[in-house]
Amino acid sequence: MDINVVNSLTYEDFVKIFGSVVEKCPLISAAVWSRRPFKDLADIETHITEFIHSLPDSGKEGILRCHPDLAGRDLQSGTLTRESQEEQSQAGMDTLDSAEIRRMYRLNAQYKERFGFPFVICARLNKKAEILQQLSERIMNDRAAEREGAIEEVKKICSLRLRNIVLSDIQTKL
Ligand SMILES: NC(=O)N[C@H]1NC(=O)NC1=O
Numbered sequence: 001m002d003i004n005v006v007n008s009l010t011y012e013d014f015v016k017i018f019g020s021v022v023e024k025c026p027l028i029s030a031a032v033w034s035r036r037p038f039k040d041l042a043d044i045e046t047h048i049t050e051f052i053h054s055l056p057d058s059g060k061e062g063i064l065r066c067h068p069d070l071a072g073r074d075l076q077s078g079t080l081t082r083e084s085q086e087e088q089s090q091a092g093m094d095t096l097d098s099a100e101i102r103r104m105y106r107l108n109a110q111y112k113e114r115f116g117f118p119f120v121i122c123a124r125l126n127k128k129a130e131i132l133q134q135l136s137e138r139i140m141n142d143r144a145a146e147r148e149g150a151i152e153e154v155k156k157i158c159s160l161r162l163r164n165i166v167l168s169d170i171q172t173k174l
Pocket residue numbers: 023067068069070083084085087088118119120121122123124157
């Protein structure tokens with residue numbers, strides 16, 4: 001993708017293309033658009049990261065709350081975003097057996113009860129066994145450490161989504 005094309009995008013087209021690099025948070029790309037011109041895609045990623053880190057804890061937790069549960073109700077009912085659907089199926093979340101689904105539901109609920117936001121992990125970089133293990137380990141963290149760790153996962157998800165946009169033909173999204 002030519003960065004000059006990105007730099008010439010209107011606000012509306014920029015948000016249309018990059019608005020979902022952080023799940024259900026188009027506000028982030030709407031904010032980052034004003035930092036043009038970008039040097040390259042890594043530069044966009046840096047601005048996104050800076051924006052996220054500039055948020056108060058409540059804003060970071062708000063970002064986490066925009067994420068659907070892994071193997072949760074949205075997956076079962078087919079209401080995930082396209083990106084999340086692809087990521088969850090790559091991690092095998094759509095092929096869990098009923099015992100694994102029950103375990104995910106129980107741990108996700110306990111995690112949310114403890115922290116007040118859902119468990120977030122980059123599904124593309126983890127298989128189901130690792131996800132279940134991480135979920136049962138991270139639930140023991142304190143809230144601040146867990147918030148920061150989960151935001152690091154959001155950044156990994158964002159980075160891979162950005163890369164996907166570069167690989168796909170930008171023109172087809174306009
Ligand atoms: N809860 C959670 O981690 N959700 C996600 N992870 C990911 O890679 N895509 C998601 O939607």
